[in-house]
Amino acid sequence: MNAYKQLLFALSLVIYGCAFNAASTPWEQLDSxxxxxxxxxxxxxxxxxxxxxxxxxxxHKKNDKVMxxxxxxxxNVTNSNSPMAGLQCxxxxxxxxxxxxxxxxxxxxxxxxxxxxxxxxxxxCQGCHNDxxxxxxxxxxxxxxxxxxxxxxxxxxxxxxxxxxxTVNDTCTNCHTREKADMNKRSSHPMKWDQMTCIDCHxxxxxxxxxxxxxxxxxxxxxxxxxxxxxxxxxxxxxxxxNCVTCHNPHGSVNESMLTHRAPQLCQQCxxxxxxxxxxxxxxxxxxxxxGKSCLNCHSQIHGSNHPAGSTLQR
Amino acid sequence: MNFKLNIITASLLLASAPVLSANFAxxxxxxxxxxxxxxxxxxxEVNSGYRGNVSVAAGYIESDDVHVAxxxxxxxxxxxxxxxxxxxxxxxxxxxxxxxxxxxxxxxxFAQMSAGKPGLFxxxxxxxxxxxxQSGDAQSNLxxxxxxxxxSTLPYAFELSQQREKIALQAEVQHDMxxxxxxxxxxxxxxxxxxxxxxxxxxxIGLVVDSTTDSFTAGAILNGANWLTELSYFASQYxxxxxxxxxxxxxxxxxxxxxxxxxxxxxxxxxxLDSTVMSGRFIVGRMIQDDDLISMSGNPIQxxxxxxxxxxxxxxxxxxxxNRLRVGGSYDYxxxxxxxxxxxxxxYTFNDLNxxxxxxIATDIERSTYKLNAKYRISQGYRLQAGYDxxxxxxxxxxxxxxxxxxxxxxxxxxxxxxxxxxxKAEHSNRDGSAYQTDELTSSEENALMRKYYLANRxxxxxxxxxxxxxxxxxxxxxxxxxAKDDYDDTVIGLTESEDYGVNLNLNATVSKHxxxxxxxxxxxxxxxxASSQSYSAADWYTDIEDEFINIGTGISYGGLMQDKxxxxxxxxxxxxxxxxxxxxxxxxxxxxxxxYNHSVNxxxxxxxxxxxxxxxxxxxxxxxxxxxxQMSLDETTSVIxxxxxxxxxxxxxxxxxxxxxx
Numbered sequence: 001m002n003a004y005k006q007l008l009f010a011l012s013l014v015i016y017g018c019a020f021n022a023a024s025t026p027w028e029q030l031d032s033x034x035x036x037x038x039x040x041x042x043x044x045x046x047x048x049x050x051x052x053x054x055x056x057x058x059x060h061k062k063n064d065k066v067m068x069x070x071x072x073x074x075x076n077v078t079n080s081n082s083p084m085a086g087l088q089c090x091x092x093x094x095x096x097x098x099x100x101x102x103x104x105x106x107x108x109x110x111x112x113x114x115x116x117x118x119x120x121x122x123x124x125c126q127g128c129h130n131d132x133x134x135x136x137x138x139x140x141x142x143x144x145x146x147x148x149x150x151x152x153x154x155x156x157x158x159x160x161x162x163x164x165x166x167t168v169n170d171t172c173t174n175c176h177t178r179e180k181a182d183m184n185k186r187s188s189h190p191m192k193w194d195q196m197t198c199i200d201c202h203x204x205x206x207x208x209x210x211x212x213x214x215x216x217x218x219x220x221x222x223x224x225x226x227x228x229x230x231x232x233x234x235x236x237x238x239x240x241x242x243n244c245v246t247c248h249n250p251h252g253s254v255n256e257s258m259l260t261h262r263a264p265q266l267c268q269q270c271x272x273x274x275x276x277x278x279x280x281x282x283x284x285x286x287x288x289x290x291x292g293k294s295c296l297n298c299h300s301q302i303h304g305s306n307h308p309a310g311s312t313l314q315r
Numbered sequence: 316m317n318f319k320l321n322i323i324t325a326s327l328l329l330a331s332a333p334v335l336s337a338n339f340a341x342x343x344x345x346x347x348x349x350x351x352x353x354x355x356x357x358x359x360e361v362n363s364g365y366r367g368n369v370s371v372a373a374g375y376i377e378s379d380d381v382h383v384a385x386x387x388x389x390x391x392x393x394x395x396x397x398x399x400x401x402x403x404x405x406x407x408x409x410x411x412x413x414x415x416x417x418x419x420x421x422x423x424x425f426a427q428m429s430a431g432k433p434g435l436f437x438x439x440x441x442x443x444x445x446x447x448x449q450s451g452d453a454q455s456n457l458x459x460x461x462x463x464x465x466x467s468t469l470p471y472a473f474e475l476s477q478q479r480e481k482i483a484l485q486a487e488v489q490h491d492m493x494x495x496x497x498x499x500x501x502x503x504x505x506x507x508x509x510x511x512x513x514x515x516x517x518x519x520i521g522l523v524v525d526s527t528t529d530s531f532t533a534g535a536i537l538n539g540a541n542w543l544t545e546l547s548y549f550a551s552q553y554x555x556x557x558x559x560x561x562x563x564x565x566x567x568x569x570x571x572x573x574x575x576x577x578x579x580x581x582x583x584x585x586x587x588l589d590s591t592v593m594s595g596r597f598i599v600g601r602m603i604q605d606d607d608l609i610s611m612s613g614n615p616i617q618x619x620x621x622x623x624x625x626x627x628x629x630x631x632x633x634x635x636x637x638n639r640l641r642v643g644g645s646y647d648y649x650x651x652x653x654x655x656x657x658x659x660x661x662x663y664t665f666n667d668l669n670x671x672x673x674x675x676i677a678t679d680i681e682r683s684t685y686k687l688n689a690k691y692r693i694s695q696g697y698r699l700q701a702g703y704d705x706x707x708x709x710x711x712x713x714x715x716x717x718x719x720x721x722x723x724x725x726x727x728x729x730x731x732x733x734x735x736x737x738x739x740k741a742e743h744s745n746r747d748g749s750a751y752q753t754d755e756l757t758s759s760e761e762n763a764l765m766r767k768y769y770l771a772n773r774x775x776x777x778x779x780x781x782x783x784x785x786x787x788x789x790x791x792x793x794x795x796x797x798x799a800k801d802d803y804d805d806t807v808i809g810l811t812e813s814e815d816y817g818v819n820l821n822l823n824a825t826v827s828k829h830x831x832x833x834x835x836x837x838x839x840x841x842x843x844x845x846a847s848s849q850s851y852s853a854a855d856w857y858t859d860i861e862d863e864f865i866n867i868g869t870g871i872s873y874g875g876l877m878q879d880k881x882x883x884x885x886x887x888x889x890x891x892x893x894x895x896x897x898x899x900x901x902x903x904x905x906x907x908x909x910x911x912y913n914h915s916v917n918x919x920x921x922x923x924x925x926x927x928x929x930x931x932x933x934x935x936x937x938x939x940x941x942x943x944x945x946q947m948s949l950d951e952t953t954s955v956i957x958x959x960x961x962x963x964x965x966x967x968x969x970x971x972x973x974x975x976x977x978x
Contacts, residue, residue, distance in 0.1 A: 210647070
């Protein structure tokens with residue numbers, strides 16, 4: 001019991017210490033609207049520092065996170081499109097104004113600690129990043145859900161985890177926790193080992209297609225890797241042609257082949273047309289109806305057949 | 316009445332209030348007082364020359380099942396070695412080159428190379444190898460011989476795996492007003508996949524996969540102050556190098572996937588007028604497949620001219636009517652017009668003696684989707700979203716030619732409590748359509764009570780709750796739950812109902828500068844019920860399927876040890892997939908086992924030898940088990956010959972020592 005109490009006391013100390021060490025800004029007392037109004041005024045006045053980044057780094061140089069900007073493209077002075085080749089720090093954080101006199105005047109701040117609305121934060125990034133990849137942003141789910149660019153992207157770093165093949169899935173699944181779990185189901189695309197990434201199919205900045213897919217349709221998205229199923233083929237299987245997700249869940253399934261249900265049950269949800277399709281399969285591993293590949297033992301060309309005599313998708 | 320009027324008046328006032336939206340884009344900056352001549356940036360750091368790190372790793376893998384190669388990235392057993400690099404070069408004029416490689420030498424690896432001057436031009440070359448392993452000891456008694464399946468007396472074992480080798484080249488040029496890009500990608504796919512042929516009873520085979528898919532994309536982008544437009548072309552060509560299959564005594568039992576090609580021309584654009592943004596896209600496409608058909612009696616043509624024309628159009632509008640109200644809408648149209656030729660082909664029934672002639676069916680599919688949504692900020696901490704979606708699908712030669720789904724949804728976001736974000740979403744949708752009928756072209760002996768689930772009337776209700784809480788600056792807790800129910804009320808035979816519900820819990824803690832922890836747990840249940848009839852009339856037997864999935868993970872990273880040189884860490888992941896099926900006919904019979912689970916452990920120690928050099932020792936453990944009662948040994952029954960039991964039950968270990976050098 002004493003050990004338990006000591007542990008609890010130690011834990012309380014840790015919590016207490018950390019809570020009071022939390023970083024806070026001097027303009028914490030301003031609410032979101034007051035902050036925005038102040039920043040709008042500052043931005044309109046355009047009272048930029050006389051020496052650019054040198055003015056900012058006079059105080060902030062000791063902060064590693066600040067200096068990490070020079071490791072990435074946003075701190076690249078040799079790139080004419082980089083903010084560091086223009087108004088430097090103030091290109092993103094707004095004019096210095098009187099911020100350097102005691103540090104109490106607010107600057108434009110990004111990320112989850114910022115009280116500035118995501119909409120306003122994002123105008124900074126979109127000022128430069130208004131290219132074709134962002135064309136569908138304004139109607140995207142991420143925009144409607146108030147996702148700030150800085151929620152996913154890190155610019156004060158050598159590499160942005162949202163742009164790296166081995167870390168982009170982690171960035172997405174920070175919020176998309178159901179999809180994170182789906183990767184670990186019995187069958188799934190090889191996402192959990194980063195062999196495939198979320199952005200192979202989806203566009204986080206939105207797209208003109210449903211579910212922010214990169215391709216015009218669900219089936220076009222699947223065909224980009226499964227071109228053998230694109231066809232057209234002589235004998236089509238109607239639900240396959242209509243939509244791959246009629247039968248498959250591309251995020252993962254407890255069934256093999258990412259099927260929503262396994263055969264014969266999946267097939268029997270649409271077929272009760274003759275003696276063998278509607279028969280009871282009492283146990284799966286007994287005969288050709290439930291064993292092995294079940295219905296696909298015979299109807300192996302379930303995605304469509306190009307055999308002249310393949311109307312029943314058997315050859 | 317007065318109350319209603321007040322609401323409407325208030326809404327109108329809000330909607331007509333002046334739009335107050337800050338725009339801090341650098342292009343809007345007031346730079347009249349700026350004199351960049353005085354900028355010296357003495358304190359700035361210029362990263363010219365080489366940066367990044369290179370590493371080599373060597374270690375040992377102990378495994379008796381090739382399936383673990385999915386996780387370890389290589390099917391090699393025993394001593395393994397690999398190399399990684401993440402190197403960037405930049406000169407004083409801003410020209411850059413990058414090289415990023417991962418697990419070179421493994422069956423799952425990649426290399427990305429890029430060079431150019433950002434903002435002016437870039438050239439990229441990517442290489443990727445993805446290999447997926449299903450089983451290392453599939454069995455067959457059929458050998459391949461130039462497209463002929465030859466019987467052998469004894470079965471042999473082979474590996475069911477597929478490998479994709481992908482090479483992509485891309486070039487991009489940029490200017491203030493325009494941008495252009497070209498991309499070429501080629502992917503070779505090889506290996507074996509599970510399939511089946513009729514002989515005349517079914518025989519499962521390892522189908523040879525040997526194909527190449529080439530794709531080409533080119534585009535040009537023009538942009539102005541408040542508009543941009545993109546014109547692009549996409550082409551894809553699939554070439555299958557594997558052949559149609561025959562037995563020595565029976566020709567053409569299996570047709571290989573035919574070569575095909577697809578082309579798309581896309582024009583898209585965006586226009587911004589004050590706080591209203593419009594974007595749209597128009598695509599025309601064609602899919603062509605004119606591969607030679609198997610030449611046989613009853614086939615009137617040499618090659619079929621399969622051709623599908625596609626048209627896709629999208630228009631989206633979003634407008635901030637006030638600083639509290641945003642409205643949006645979209646219209647999406649998609650048409651798949653199958654212009655393939657139609658002929659009569661001789662078909663065979665079960666005993667290969669009775670034959671009939673049948674016409675191929677060229678199905679057209681047309682879709683229209685309408686969406687309206689609004690987002691209103693009630694007060695500082697409350698936001699309300701609501702929307703209406705309607706999806707219409709017309710398909711020819713179907714049991715139900717027209718269906719439409721209407722969905723109403725709403726979402727309330729609460730940010731009124733400090734450090735807490737609560738989202739509640741509810742959705743109700745209804746599918747209906749034209750009269751459901753058994754169509755002669757789709758089925759000749761359909762049970763009249765069958766309603767195929769993707770066409771059937773359906774009512775769907777869905778609720779989701781999400782709470783993100785940051786009680787302390789170093790602690791984050793996320794909880795989410797969902798419940799969805801589909802009712803197919805008019806279905807007597809077929810899928811009658813399904814429900815999907817689950818919970819997720821995530822916890823992240825940065826306990827100190829050097830210690831961070833995480834943990835997550837999720838559980839999901841998917842239940843469904845379907846009814847069937849052996850008597851072609853009312854339902855006389857039923858199936859209930861109960862799926863359950865559990866996923867648990869935790870990890871710790873403890874750094875700052877040994878004068879900040881040593882970091883220790885560990886991650887653990889558990890997942891369990893289970894599916895139970897119950898058949899109710901005369902009584903209720905449960906199916907045999909159908910589940911899988913795995914435990915993954917990753918432990919590491921990272922030691923910095925100096926500022927540039929580091930050693931990392933990693934131990935990984937994979938425990939994987941799956942079982943499926945449907946699996947049977949090769950010749951367990953005479954009615955089907957299988958590939959044997961492809962279940963897994965293994966433990967595997969990997970120890971790696973990695974040396975990295977920071978440039």
